[in-house]
Amino acid sequence: MRAKISSQKNSQFLGIPRIVLPALALLPLLLTGCGHPNIVKIHHAPDYKQPISKEGRYQNTYPGQQSYPFTCEADCYQAQTTLQCQSDSPAEQCRYTGPQANIENTSGFKVRWFGHASFQISTSDGQQILLDPVTEQFDWPVNWGFHLLRGFSRGLPQGLNDQILSNANVVLYSHIHYDHFNKADIERIGNKPDYLVPLGFADHFPKGAYRINEMAWYSQQNFSSLQIHAVPAHHFSNRILVPLVYEDFAKSAWNGWLLQSHGKSLFFAGDTGYSQHFKDIRQRYGAIDVCLLPIASYYHKEDGARYRNVHTTPEDALSAAVELGCKVMIPWGYGNASWKMGDHSSHSALQRLLTVRQRIQDKPEGKVPLLILNEGEEVRP
Template sequence: MIGRRLLVAAAAAGAGWVARAAWGTVPALGASRSAIRPYAAGSPRYRDNRFHNSEPSSSLPSGSQSGLAKAFLTRGATGRPRRAIPLAAPLAPTAAGELAVTWLGHATALIEIDGRRVLTDPVWSDRVSPSAVLGPARMHPMPMALEDLPTIDAVVVSHDHYDHLDQSTVVRLARTQSTIFVVPVGVGAHLRRWGVPADRVVELDWDESTEVAGLTLTCTEARHFSGRGLARDTTLWASWVIAGPRRTVFFGGDSGYTTRFADIGRRYGPFDVTLLPVGAYDERWPDIHMNPEEAVRVHLDVDGGLLIPIHWATFNLAFHPWDEPITRLLDAAADAGVTMSVPMVGQRIDGVRPPEQKPWWQGLA
């Protein structure tokens, strides 16, 4: 009898865990393919019901999914620091500055440019997953509460993967801010599905622009992919040019290396600051995630001034050691004569007068 009760209790506990894992996953998936298609169909990048990169690209080698899943399950502590990641106390001046970047972790950054503020790829959730209990977990707390953000003039989103587009964060931002969301074609359907008013959503294709609060926001090319469920590439992915009257910033979002970045540099550069992804690379997906050396190459291609690395340290999404992106980036930047600043999570970097670099990451991995 006791054994039977234990089995029943275990089954109930298991069912409860499954229910918690599944709770909220359907809304988090976002809009359906049919809801996205009317917006996507007009893009020259959209063929055969999906978006395409300009250069042939593969997100994973054919037939590698099972081996990759095993590698993730058996990687152990690879990619995680041994000690707590230090946080800086974010500084948010009452008036936005001429040029500054506060890195909040991964691809989330608060950009001050010509007296305006732009928030990139905002993710405040603890996991980058449709589930609250499954999926990659944050390796450090957010350095500031979402409700403590200053007034945001625009939010830009690079693509719809969970580590760049977070349902909970979008809903809270729409409630607490009157900001405009500027997104690649198709991504707006997710936001409208989550209740963001249509008049606060601007969807752009590559090389299309919009004006927000005196800033010109231009959707530019990236080499990546998209998808929140089983369907892949139903929405577009992008990098972004953020241009004010005096200053210009390039936000790389998430991308592999492509020669198209040189075209962006010729057309929209030079840039005072570039924010470029340097982590989550692997030889199994070289087309869609750049490595640190390629990030330096992109910085040079777009004619950047100060390089600020993003897309590392926050979520363990690959197999390299936690600090490897920065150690490799430092060497590559030094060899190329590139000026860079590696902010602590939460640190505000003055893009005009960058502070002296302190190697805060040393000894953590």
Template sequence: MTDPTHADPPPPADPATAPHHGAPVAPVPRPAPRPLGEVRRWPRSFAGRLTAPLPGVRAFARLAREGAAAVRPGADGLRDVPKLPFAPGPLPPADPDTLAVTWAGHASWIVRVGGLTVLTDPVWSRRILGTPARVTPVGVRWEDVPPVDAVVISHNHYDHVDAPTLRRLPRSTPVFVPAGLGRWFRHRRFSTVTELDWWEGAELHGVRFDFVPAHHWSKRGLTDTCRTLWGGWVLTDRRDRSVYFAGDTGYGHWFRRIADRHPGIDLALLPIGAYAPRWWLGDVHTDPEEAVRAFRDLGARAMAPMHWATFVLSSEPVMEPLTRLLAAWEAAGLPRERLWDLAVGESRVL
């Protein structure tokens, strides 16, 4: 049975509103790691974790009125598809002291941390349910993916949990998932499935996997809205170097709270696409300017954008996320070398 205190632990004071007197804020201690593969019981619904209500009847009526224009760019917005960044290359060599990332596309990364190879939200399929085919190929052929030591999942939407891709993995692969999603993986015979609530963590071969909040939601079928949790992951090696994978998220207070509990993040993988129209997606997907605000809230050393240039999920022109990100980055006065705007298939070593 899950301890009720895990359901929604009291957050630390938000530094945006708390008084400051020049003294550094002490980081919030991390809880002891949960056992790997622990089978747990969860609430029937996580709807109480929503930052904002899900779209109601009026929003769906407006979506119906506006039709494809509300969810797909027009011809002018698609004309730059050939310019989308695609530059597959060899994966960098990795050892226990290497911290490196390779962008396979969308929210799929190959993270090398603490000697482990970790996949985030792996989607190697050309097409996913309800979405046109990829506009850029996968950046790393499956045959070139190193042996996978672990998988982390941010939430259960089809562009983040892809059953055909997951079937390619050995069922012994450790999988780290949000609360409530373990049953889906165990049904598919994954043998080591670790479900975590917000602010909980687990360890695998010296690497810490911490599940942190996001401004999003979950749904995979007709009757399972918010039955499983959603969030991001902070992966930390033995030398206390860390990568934050945000998954899907809107902008809000959680980024400062994450910084309180995980100070000194080295690299933040943040979404910048699938944001238009704002009346439909503003609560659950950051736009580029909000991604820069989130990066600054996190206090991270570097940022790598994701969740764009792969699937056409919304109505902004396909190259607009990067154009707006670069403008927002410059306007914020941030050093250019701290922005890792990788092409699909490109790698970077910290």
């Protein structure tokens, strides 16, 4: 059966005036709710100890600067006939119209993409999982500062409505950055589902009798026929934006997630740079049927090395797909409703992915099956 598609950051200073920064740093304390206490459980893998410093800050498995399998050096953003855009250079406000990979007998999951890193995953027996659901802007006051000083706001994601939020059985968050976790969404989702989050994450939730499972790398939780594994990512975390205030830096961890159901597997990388951890995941769990891999937020004119260290380029994502043994790769991070942080335009990352893949057709990375979605679309097995 062929795929059926239907329409349905980081820590850098944002330029907020310094005179208001101390007040903004105190807002999380002032706005903390006083509802019913949350129910928090912490899960560790019996055979793995997640790296953490003596100061209690989480660390990447492979810290420091990474080496990359290959890099596109020139003419990396070629116009594509499969991208219908308002502007080809850069690729702005686009829709993908090209061919899709055949996912016959490889999925077992229904995947719907709402934009940026937000997905709904449905299993054959009715489990509804949300990945990094963020419905609007960053939490206040960052949304205000971003719109005022950067000059644009994120468009609303297509289809991520209250019905979908309230029907979730399990909600997974990869890390606490504002574009992946918005506290305002928690109250909309409610306390019916189980929340699976990285270590040190629960303190960022509002109070409201939420069931929160802090998951160390390689720990596991079961929900009927669904197994969810926390896996490493190569990233960082912080929530406070005031320069020189690092109290919360790396005080919570950052995860990828691996879902297994009825013999099929789906991998969500979260925000991550390229490192050896992809090979580690493959070694532990075997080849993966569907991989949701980020391809955006790697570009920065003055500090590209630092951005790439924690965000995969499109070519890095292709290398990761090979190392993970992905039978199909679904890229994310671009889009008309994206925040365009660390990107040339709304679809420059997708434009680069298609350009690079065309040039390396003789390499394993050039043969990775791609299933490219527009925001709001879903794919069924």
